[in-house]
Amino acid sequence: MRIGHGYDVHRLEEGRPCILGGVRIPFPKGPLGHSDADVLLHAVSDALLGAAGRGDIGKWFPDTDSAYLNADSLELLKQIVMNLEQSGFSVSNVDATVLAEAPKIGPYTEEMCRNIATACHVPAERISVKGTTEEGLGFTGTGEGIAAHAVVLLKERGDV
Numbered sequence: 804m805r806i807g808h809g810y811d812v813h814r815l816e817e818g819r820p821c822i823l824g825g826v827r828i829p830f831p832k833g834p835l836g837h838s839d840a841d842v843l844l845h846a847v848s849d850a851l852l853g854a855a856g857r858g859d860i861g862k863w864f865p866d867t868d869s870a871y872l873n874a875d876s877l878e879l880l881k882q883i884v885m886n887l888e889q890s891g892f893s894v895s896n897v898d899a900t901v902l903a904e905a906p907k908i909g910p911y912t913e914e915m916c917r918n919i920a921t922a923c924h925v926p927a928e929r930i931s932v933k934g935t936t937e938e939g940l941g942f943t944g945t946g947e948g949i950a951a952h953a954v955v956l957l958k959e960r961g962d963v
């Protein structure tokens with residue numbers, strides 16, 4: 804097995820679509836970024852790349868490349884998983900936490916898990932997405948930004 808950790812932060816801006824885990828959440832603010840700025844999927848992507856020792860999402864999909872302007876991060880995640888599978892890796896499980904004062908993600912976590920599971924070619928019960936506030940503290944507490952952590956396990960071909 805290989806373990807990987809990912810962490811990502813985006814500023815929250817009025818008028819931006821709020822897409823988290825590939826789910827569009829009705830909320831007046833959304834993560835600002837070059838792509839759709841899906842902070843959760845970026846953390847998951849970085850965890851997968853980290854587990855495989857393949858760098859990070861910024862190296863794979865540079866924010867200086869106009870090809871990735873408003874890119875669908877779920878499609879980027881699918882590309883990463885396909886590449887890792889070609890190298891003999893498969894996803895075992897993913898556990899992720901979104902840090903935000905708002906929006907509350909509870910009603911959407913099942914759909915987020917299904918999206919990530921589909922991209923990772925695993926059953927949804929192998930994916931976990933949780934939300935937490937930071938008790939009003941720091942940039943997530945003020946609503947200035949949103950953050951996500953993810954931990955993944957990859958299996959390597961030949962492992963028992």
Ligand code: MG
Nearest residue numbers: 811812842845
């Ligand atoms: Mg990001």
